[in-house]
Amino acid sequence: MPDRQEPPRRLRPAPLLFEPEELAAEPERFFQLESLDDPGELLRRSTELALAFRIAAERATDYQAIAAAQLADPHRFDSLSPAEIAARADWTADYAVRMVEHGRGLLRQRRPIE
Numbered sequence: 001m002p003d004r005q006e007p008p009r010r011l012r013p014a015p016l017l018f019e020p021e022e023l024a025a026e027p028e029r030f031f032q033l034e035s036l037d038d039p040g041e042l043l044r045r046s047t048e049l050a051l052a053f054r055i056a057a058e059r060a061t062d063y064q065a066i067a068a069a070q071l072a073d074p075h076r077f078d079s080l081s082p083a084e085i086a087a088r089a090d091w092t093a094d095y096a097v098r099m100v101e102h103g104r105g106l107l108r109q110r111r112p113i114e
Helices: 039-071 082-089 095-110
Strands: none
Touching: 039 082, 039 095, 082 095
16 A cells, blocks of 8 residues: 655745834735835845845744754653644644754754853
């Protein structure tokens, strides 16, 4: 019998909670990019914004991994299994295992060498 793989999960974008209030009132506006007439300036500013979001997403993912590693710590009385972590984060169990491992690596890097 062939192995059944879970269908790929689509990531949902996180809401932008920090967009300025005046822009939130006008749903057609996105960081005032639509108001730029110069394509060179539009490319520069949109690239800068895309890079900032990419870096923010990478940092947030690292924090997810750290949290997963902490939740899976067997020394915790309330430690969670990878399946439980996956259910909380809307991940597959396999991805949760990888995130726990990644988080443990990040935590090791944070600790001072004794």
